[in-house]
Structures are given as C-alpha cells and as structure tokens.
Amino acid sequence: MKIAIAQLNPTIGDLPKNAEKILQAAQQATAEKARLLLTPELSLCGYPPRDLLLNPAFVEATNITLQQLARDLPSNIAVLVGTVQENTKASITGGKPLFNSIAWLEAGKVQQVFHKRLLPTYDVFDERRYFEPGLQANYFTLDKVHIGVTVCEDLWNDEEFWGRRSYAINPIADLAILGVDFIVNLSASPYTVNKQRFREAMLSHSAVRFQQPIIYANQVGGNDDLIFDGRSFALNKQGEVVCRAQGFKTDLVMVDFDEEVRDLRTSFVAPHYECEEEEIWQALILGVQDYVRKCGFSRVVLGLSGGVDSSLVAAIATAALGKENVFGVLMPSCYSSKDSIQDALALAANLGIKTTILPIENIMQAYDQTLADLFANTEFGLAEENIQSRIRGTLLMAISNKFGYLLLSTGNKSEMAVGYCTLYGDMNGGLAVIADVPKTRVYALCRWLNRNGEIIPQNILSKPPSAELRPNQVDQDSLPPYEVLDDILQRLIQNHQSPAEIVASGYDRAVVEKVVQMVARAEFKRRQAPPGLKITDRAFGTGWRMPIASNWLAVKDTFRGFVKS
C-alpha cells in the first residue's frame, strides 16, 4: 500500500485555499498510485486557528468546506484531513464545544471522524481552551490494512522515553493492543532547534517498544511567531527512519507499506542539516517569507545601524524575499561612528539591496528645542537616548506607511530579555525576526553565513557592539559580557533555574541579581513587542505569560531570601 504524505503550508482560516492545496496533493498522490494521503493536523483551517474557533460561523464554514472537499477529491484515494468537529453532547455532559479531529474522506463523503486524545496546554499551546479530548483509540481499515490514527501530541507521552507521564493515557499503547498494522500521526509541531532529532528519537523509541511502524505528517510554514518545519518522516518497526521529507518546504513524499512483511519499505530520506546554524537560517527565512506573504505584503524595510543584529536580519530578509524587496535605511546621528555607516553600506552592497540615508540630527534638535524648557537643568540620559531610537522608529514607520513595506524589527533575544531596547523605537515592526536568537547565536549565524565568503562585513563582527546613543557607548557598559549574559538567561528562562541555582553554578551573585531584575522589569516592553519568530523551547511571545505588575524577584529582599548561600 502506497501512502502519501502531503506536507502542506496552509494559511490560517483560509478555508477555500487550504482545501485547494489538499485537493491538489490528492490529485498528485493519485497520479503516483497512493491509496492513502495524509495531511497535517487541522490542515483545513491551518494550525493554530486560535480564537477563530470561538466563532460559530467559522466552525460551520469549516464543515461546509470539508463536505465540499470530500465531493471534489479523486475517487480512488482515502484522504485524512485535519479539521474541527462539534462536540454535540457538550451542553449535556459538560466539556468544550469542539474536537480537534481527523476526517477520513473517501468516495465523496466523510467516512469516519477521529478525535485527538492528548491536548497540549502549555507553552504556545492552548488546546484545552477550545477542545474536548477524544476518549477512544482511533483506527480504521483500508483494504484489510488496519491503520491507527493519532494527532500530534497523542504520540508525545511515552513514559519510558520521557521518564515521566504527562497524561494518564498513551494512545500508542492502546493501538498496539488493538493490533493495528501501522500508526499515522497528523501533526502541527512547531520548530525549535534540534527538535527533529528529538522527534525521531522519541518516535523511534515508541516504534520499537510497541513494534509499530509510524508515519508522521507535519505542517510546514510560518504562522505568526511559529515556524513549522515539516520534515515529515516514517519509521519502520525497528525504529529506523525510512522516509524524511524536506525541511521548511512543502513536499509530497511516498511511503510504502509492505503487506507481506507488514512493515514500511525505505524510500526517500532527506538528509539532516549540517549544523544548527543552517537549520536556524532556513527556519528564519521561512518565518519571514510566510509572515510577509500571509499578511499581504511583498516588500520589507528595516533600519541598518551597521551592527550585527540588523545586518543578520537584512541577510535573512534578502534570502527570504529577494534583494529587490528589501529596503535598508541608515539613520546616523552625531553619535554614529563613520564605521557604522561604512559597515552598513558594505553590507547592503554585499546583499545588493537598496538603501537610503536619513540623518536624524535635525529632528533630534527639534525635539531638544521643543523639550528645552521642560527638561531645563536635567542631565542627558535615558530620555534623550530613547528619543533617538524613537525618531528612527518613526522614520521607518513613515516609510512603511508611505510605500506599503512591512517593517522588520531587529532586536535579539538577549536584548528583549533584559530590556536593552527602546519601546516604540528599535522595537518597532510587524515582525521581530531574531527576537528568539540570543546575541551569541547572532554572531554564530553571521560567521556561518560568511563560511564561503563575506556577506556580513568582517568589521561588523569584530567591533564591540554598541547602541551608539551617546559618545563612546558600548553594550558592555550596561550589560555583562554576552557569553555570561546568554548563559545566565538560558538557565533562567529556558531551564527555569532559580537565581540561587545560577549563583551556585559559579556566577557572581551581583551579576545574577542584576540580570534577574532586568528581566523582571522589562516585562512591560515585551508585552508590547511584535511577534517574534520562535526557535527555542521558551520564547517570549504567545508562550510567555508573565504578569507585569508583580513583585517576584524584582525586590532585592525577596530575591536574597531564596539565594541560599
């Protein structure tokens, strides 16, 4: 039996176009003699549809589209489509009004509907907000082959692999007992660094443990902050990868179930990426491409400071959209070094993008004059620094408004964590491209990008980072060295370590205390940040839900109380 995986890139809520993509995949799969076609989780509405699910008209439209799709599909193929289904008994039995479902479409109609059993409600996932869990093991029979059906999280609870349970049940175990021939999994699993190796290791463990071939179909594409990496794959009973689709691209791949040996045959296996940098680079390109396209834009604008962050974002944007669609703006002040302008122009030349130079001196002076009386007898400080950043943010938004270019913001994760950025200034933009990339990784990406020749000018990588908002300023006037800062941040944000644990790992208490306080105090800035492309397990954004007006660790006394020394 030939099974096709359609690794699709839906647009959230665009039911007609998403249905069309499924239809086209089915036609191609039919031409390639597939008997069964898999599509990703919620392939009809795109994942995550979020609060669109609260509109009854949206749910109704999804169902109408599903019925129409069933009629439109070729007649000799079974298609599994991800969709939402009403929980018709909810008002009587209690429970959420919807299921996250898979519809088996064949012969012009919906043959059977399966419901997702394990509903992720952590990080960026809110499935308990919308969905009721399915209670039954899901399977169906096609030409005497018994096929177990699971949806994404359903396969993420192998307590042997994890060393703990996250949910009371393990749907694979149920299906193994029922004796299915193989298990399909329709997923929308967002990208994080190295997640593919993790997925394969996890499902390989389950395949061997339960002696079940597994075919895993993942969504691809960027949806706001989330990048879905695709890389759908299949495992045989030995847990070997027998098929792997491309990363960060739509794909249609074929898997063959050998009905004699009751296992999957080896087919196309795309290679892993050479290094994390290559993988991140591809992820960010897709994230930019899809956000820009799905929001209805074709061109972007960004400020080029001659620093490493804006240089990397410009390179990503150029790779994503083409050099003719990227516009760089240099906005020097009296605090900008000559180097900065030369470096930014050299970068633009390397990328082949258009630039303009808009000096901000005159506008700075106009603000100074306007505020002169009010600010009389005060020192130059944060207020004046921020005005410069906000002038630049205003100029960029003016260009965005005037020409219809989407503004990309260029702040990195280290800055966003400690608030070393200006709200309504350099934080401005429709998308924060590297908001989940720590500064040390920004450098690593630039060095990787230069591996075959200079793209990011060398001087940008070798000079000390600076905001250039006052004379001779460098980042390390205000922050610990980035190697130190990024490691502390990783422990604090990703690993949920307490300040006491971080100090115990060898860092200076005063440094840790300062960083922890900066992170807490920057919450109000992060709340107003644009969506940032997520590449780690814990990004600021939809999966980061912190109170602003709180007092945990922001007060020294409280902090000290929990540093056991």
Added chain:
Amino acid sequence: MKIAIAQLNPTIGDLPKNAEKILQAAQQATAEKARLLLTPELSLCGYPPRDLLLNPAFVEATNITLQQLARDLPSNIAVLVGTVQENTKASITGGKPLFNSIAWLEAGKVQQVFHKRLLPTYDVFDERRYFEPGLQANYFTLDKVHIGVTVCEDLWNDEEFWGRRSYAINPIADLAILGVDFIVNLSASPYTVNKQRFREAMLSHSAVRFQQPIIYANQVGGNDDLIFDGRSFALNKQGEVVCRAQGFKTDLVMVDFDEEVRDLRTSFVAPHYECEEEEIWQALILGVQDYVRKCGFSRVVLGLSGGVDSSLVAAIATAALGKENVFGVLMPSCYSSKDSIQDALALAANLGIKTTILPIENIMQAYDQTLADLFANTEFGLAEENIQSRIRGTLLMAISNKFGYLLLSTGNKSEMAVGYCTLYGDMNGGLAVIADVPKTRVYALCRWLNRNGEIIPQNILSKPPSAELRPNQVDQDSLPPYEVLDDILQRLIQNHQSPAEIVASGYDRAVVEKVVQMVARAEFKRRQAPPGLKITDRAFGTGWRMPIASNWLAVKDTFRGFVKS
C-alpha cells in the same frame, strides 16, 4: 459561629507582603471573635500568578511562606488560605504538576489542603496550563459545623441555572449530598459590567436548589488588565443576600452562622451601585491606582487633545492618584483647532492638574525635511498623519523617561477594534485605561461624571470627535456613526455573531463588511497594545487570542460566501 471574609488586594508574587495582609486580617478577625477566616483564591501569591507558576523556586517559596504564616497566625482562628500545592504523583499518573488549592491553617500548621475541581480555561483564564483538577468533594468540620470548601469556578456549573453544563461535575451537588452546613467559596473573579448581579443570581439559584448557605470571598484590586471588584457576599438557604462587602476596596466583613437554625443571619449588606457608569468609574479608578502602584510608580503623564477620550482618562487618573500626580501635555499642530487647546486647558483647570504645551510644528517640519527627497511626488496621507501621532507619543515617552511618570494611553475600545489609532503614537503607554470602553460608553461616562456640575467641559462632549491629523478631519469621515459602529462591534466581538447575522439584524452589508475587515486588519496593532483594563466579557488583551497572518473574513469572497442573502 462567626465567619470573617477578608477581601484582600494582594500583589502578584509578593509572598511576604501578601502573607502579612492575611495575618493582619486574621488578627482583626480574631479581635472580632471570628472562628473562621476566609481569604480569596490564591490569596498567598495573588491571582493570576500566570507563568510565575512554572518556576519551581516560586512554588517552593509559596510553600515556605505558607508554613511560616501558619506559625504566625493567632491560635484561636481557622484560616483558609489560597495557595498552590504540588501534584506529587504527576509524573507517575500523568497530569499537571500543581493544584490550585486552599490550605486550612490552624494551631500553627496546615490542617488540610483542598484542591479546586473546575479549572476555567477560556477568556483570560489558563488554569489547565498549570493545574490538575481536584477529584474529591472538599469539606472539613469545625466545632461540629460541616463546611464545604470550593474555589471560584467550582460554583459556576449549575446546569439548571445555565441551561447547559460546562463541566461533567457540579461540586455543590456533591457537597449537598454529603450534607454540609454551608459552603464557602474562595474566589478571584474579575470584574465585568453587571457581573455582581449575575454572580448573586447564579449562586442564589444554587443556594435555594441545594438548600445550602454560601459564603463567597472575592479578591479585590487591579492586576494588569484584570480588575477584581471584591463585593464578597453571603446567601442564606432562601438565596437571600445576607452580607455584601464593599466594591473595589479591601474589606473585612463578618457573617454569622446560626447553629440552631443552621442558616446564616443577616449582617452588613453594602448597596449596589446606582448605575453601570458609577460601577465602571470605580472599576477604572481601582485599575489605574493598582497598576501604577504595583508597578512602582506614583505619577502619570498623558496627552490632552481636548477630545473626550483623553479628558475621561485624565479625570479617572485624577480621581485615582490625586491631582498632584497627574501631568497633562498639550501637543497642538497646525491641524489642531483653537477649541482643542481651550477645551483641554478648561478640563485641566476643572481637575486641577498641571499641564504643559509642546507645539509639534517644528518637529513635524524636521521630519518633512528629512523625508522630503524620499517622499517627493507623493500625496499627504496616512504616513504624514501617523508622524504627528508618533511625535506626540515620543514626546510623552520622553517625559515619562525623564521624570519617571507612567504614561497612560487614552484610546477607547471602538478605536482599538477598527484600528483607528496609531501604533507607536497615541497607542503608547504603560496602561490603556479605557481600551475596553466603547466610544458611546465614553460619552455616557462623561455625562454621568458631569451629573453634579461640569468636570468634562461641555464643548468636549458636543463637538464632533476628530483626530485632527489633517484639515477639517472628523472621525465619521472614516467610520460609521459610533452608535452604529459600537453595536456592530458588540455583536461581532462580544456576541460572536457572524457577519451574516449582523446584516440580518438590519445593518447595511457594505458597512458591516467594512467594519469586519477593519477589525481583522487591526490585529497587528492590538498585539502591540499596552494592557487595557477589562470591563466586558470580551476585551482585547490576554483573553483575545487571534492570529495575525490569517485570512478569515478579511477577503471579500470568503466573507460573501457566508453572508446568506
């Protein structure tokens, strides 16, 4: 038996201070001969703690504080404290690592712990993200009185009252079968307009149905976007309100359980508010007060345009913080009418607040000159309008940064819905005070405020609303009349009506279509808005989770497909 309700205002995460508040309430309650003290849900850490719960050190600190509090409490009173407890079996049985719990403290230690059974996971609530539901009916016995213990949502599933079930179980029914004498409910129930009457009607229904007196202790205070209104109350078996604490203030009230007749006696019953406007006014004052205070500020700054929105926000801020702590900034341009300046100054005089005037002409010219070449041969339009708004936003932030005043933003819900506001301009601020108040209600609040004499100058209420960003501009050039707009928005946002239903209710299809598209397209602005004080069932903010890069209803064809005409 005397039962005291401590209607407390905790600061999220501030464990020592929150414990101190509980201790003080217990001392006062003891002085008043109470045998039992109730505090709100999660009274030890404040509600909602959100992702602070993901830090193991935070959970540990909560437990240490709870144990210490138990030791510190007076010896002759039982105290119910809201806290989090580890779900120690989670890794074996599956499930979330925490419970949302009530600890019964008495005689120096924790006597018993009860777990919340119904976990709200909708709107602003994310409890399934953190908590595992309790499985047992919760009760304890104090001096031979059997007391049922419930937490907030536990009482929100009376299927007779609602006409449907939201959860499979109803904890009151379980407690009634067990034959408790009365039920206590520890809540953190956020304010929305008229919610108190709803709560009382709902619990009155349950009190009568199950013949159970109910004592309901609610949190008070503002925590970011949420305003908790207090108004703790008690119902006897007849469903009559026998006690009601004050609204929007901390309070300690006593309820008396008559052990002869096994019912509650009537005690202090605070009156309801006279009208919705009075209630909203009190809510917004508390929201501003607490956000400013809990973020560590004492003073605020805001722009005064001479329009109705900024006038109302200035009045709220003055009532919340005192006239000496509110600074108004007038920033006229060549498009500002003389009226605007006079109106703003008249308002400031009525309120007694200080102002300054910062004309923005010079800065506008500096931007124009800087952009002259780039914008050559283009028409004056949105880009130029937004520059004015962003200049004002930058000036206000400069004042905020320079003097440490928190900037209040003044946009209303109608604007936020359709995007009739400038990102990084008038949207700037730490708190959006009236972001959940529709424009028509802004007028109603101003008229109510003027009931005993002019506070908002009459001319502000009678002139047509205008952004004054180009000559002779009025809002209704771009928007339907606010009565029409607000009703369409109410149907769309609050009532989840489809465009087809809205058209069917009598509105012009072109108008509905335009409004629906504006709402969809403004999503990117709302994502970057400051927290806005929530007063309705569906506010933009933490309970509004819409995709940005989506295509539902934003496309005419799709939209038409679902307008059945």
